[in-house]
Amino acid sequence: MLPALPRKYHAASIWLLYAAGFVPAAYGFWLGATGRLPGNPVKEFEHLLGLWALRFLVATLAITPLRDLLGINWIRYRRALGLLAFWYVLMHFLTYMVLDQYLNFSAILVDIVRRPFITIGMGAFVMLIPLALTSNNWSIRRLGPRWVKLHKLVYIIAAAGALHFAMSVKVVGLEPWTYIALVAVLLAYRPIRPMLRGRKRRPPEPALRESERSA
Amino acid sequence: MSLYRPPRIASSEITSERWFLNRRGFLAAAAGGALAAAGSPAFGEALKSSKSPYTVNEKLTPEKDVTSYNNFYEFGLGKGDPAANSENFKPTPWTVKVDGLVGKPKEFGLEELLAMPLEDRVYRMRCVEAWSMVIPWVGFPLSALLDKVEPLGDAKYVAFETVVRPEEMPGQSGYFQSLPWPYVEGLRLDEARHPLAILAVGVYGKTLPNQNGAPIRLVVPWKYGFKGIKSIVKITLTDKQPPSTWNISAPNEYGFYANVNPEVDHPRWSQASENRIGEGGFFGANRQPTLPFNGYADEVASLYSGMDLRANY
Structure with missing residues (x-):
């Protein structure tokens, strides 16, 4: 297995992940703002943000199976990945609202109400808000078991995100199918997990682990 | 040092x-x-053409955008795919077969088509995806070609077909086939006869790049861009409404007529406004209202008088 990262670098590696995580957005914004994105720069940027949001959601969901199946414990990065997904969804929505629709609120409202793929995307964004707000140690302590329950919303969010992507395109090609497949496999793993682990001792709740608390 | x-x-x-x-x-x-x-x-050769009254006085979309931001699913689904993946496509030699309900069916060589009286036509192009361009095409009226084959009295429609070459068009091979090939489109004969409907053989004064539908494509400026079938190999006159690829693929989203209409939304997005592709990053592509028949209502609205444009979208 991978050599373990010395404990003293854990915190730094998490901050590095945040920094690296924002690079695609910053780079894309720079390209778009300086006229380096070809064609329809607003749409390109909007799609880039949406795609990265989905990637971070997939990465968030992959943490548990990685640990179970490959013994790689990256749970200290899960909060950062989840929060990155939230920030990307927020930026995706803001780009749509400001750069694409020019704050035309009636058009935005009609879109959200009338276009199922936008309704679904908006629903995922709304569900992400409480998760982002409670992604801190204080909330974990405060909410206890309810925190774990609340954060299971991420399963619905990831499914909604993949669906939102697939429904937004004219032809569902390889890329949307890839995300649907990834999310489907990662979600299907959850109910199978107790069976795979058999009679083995239940692992401590991830939310309460020491490594997570040090994040 | x-x-x-x-x-x-x-x-x-x-x-x-x-x-x-x-x-x-x-x-x-x-x-x-x-x-x-x-x-x-x-390919890319300068074309001789004459001025035409069919020109819009709007800022041209830069050539770089016209030739790098394309929908041409035969070369892939991404907007940059056609420019990136069409290098091996061979637009010459080429022939276009015109048959069906015509007096003189004929197979036209590309040289013959390039020898038609070519005109400069600056047209708005409105994509069904709610973005638009202003493009200087070089081409000739479709009716000029139809005249040469003498359509019969019972011909009511014109059907078009794109070439199928999986070895040169990567989107036509592999596991994920986005659409059934060949790409097919159609017009009513009176639409095809309209002087605005042209077969384009060039853009920006030169022969068409592969990604724009080389060597010959249809341009019908009052309809959504997907009606402008590319790399045409066959034109057939018929008495029945011909199938059209997007209509087969998603009939509730794309109709046979596909006239630009700000009042009739695509089920997944509004058609009331459009993003004009232009220079200068985020603030260059500006949203503007979409016009009925893409601004060509004076010329073409009469073709559809008495028709319910909501039902015939």
Whole structure:
């Protein structure tokens, strides 16, 4: 297995992940703002943000199976990945609202109400808000078991995100199918997990682990 | 310590990767250039054309955008795919077969089509995806071609077909086939006869790049862009409404007529406004209202008088 990262670098590696995580957005914004994105720069940027949001959601969901199946414990990065997904969804929505629709609120409202793929995307964004707000140690302590329950919303969010992507395109090609497949496999793993682990001792709740608390 | 370091010149600056990977093509093209003196057209060649009254006085979309932001699913689903993946496509030699309900069916060679009286037509192009361009096409009226084959009295529609070449068009091979091939489109005969409907053989004064539908494509400026079928090999006159690819693929989203109409939304997005593709990043592509028949209502609305445009979208 991978050599373990010395404990003293854990915190730094998490901050590095945040920094690296924002690079695609910053780079894309720079390209778009300086006229380096070809064609329809607003749409390109909007799609880039949406795609990265989905990637971070997939990465968030992959943490548990990685640990179970490959013994790689990256749970200290899960909060950062989840929060990155939230920030990307927020930026995706803001780009749509400001750069694409020019704050035309009636058009935005009609879109959200009338276009199922936008309704679904908006629903995922709304569900992400409480998760982002409670992604801190204080909330974990405060909410206890309810925190774990609340954060299971991420399963619905990831499914909604993949669906939102697939429904937004004219032809569902390889890329949307890839995300649907990834999310489907990662979600299907959850109910199978107790069976795979058999009679083995239940692992401590991830939310309460020491490594997570040090994040 | 040396103060001046001579710049390292990448070999790609001397011979671009494209030509490096396509050395034989380059030699063939060079040989072709020699043959061009004998009258064979080469890609990207300047075209002789005359001015036309059918011109809009709006800022042209930069050539770079017109030739790099395309929907041409035969080369992939991404907007940059057609420009990136169409290098191996061979637009010459080429023929267009015109048959069906016509008095004189005929197979036209590309040379013959390029010899038609070519005109400059600056048209708005409104994509069904709610973005638009202003494009200087070079082409000739479709009706001029139809005249040559003498449509019969019972011909009511014109059907078009794109070439199928999986070995040259990567979107036509592999596991994920986005659409059924060949791409097909159709017009009512009176639409096809309208002077605005043209067969374009060039853009920005030169023969069409592969990604724009080389060597010959349809341009119907009052309809959504997907009606403008590319790389046409066959035109058939019929008495029945011909199938059209997007209509087969998603009938509730794309109709046979596909006239630009700000009042009739696509089920997944509004058609009331459009993003004009232009220069200058985020603030260059500006949203503007979409006009009925893409601004060509004065010329074409009469074709549809008495028709319910909501039902016939």
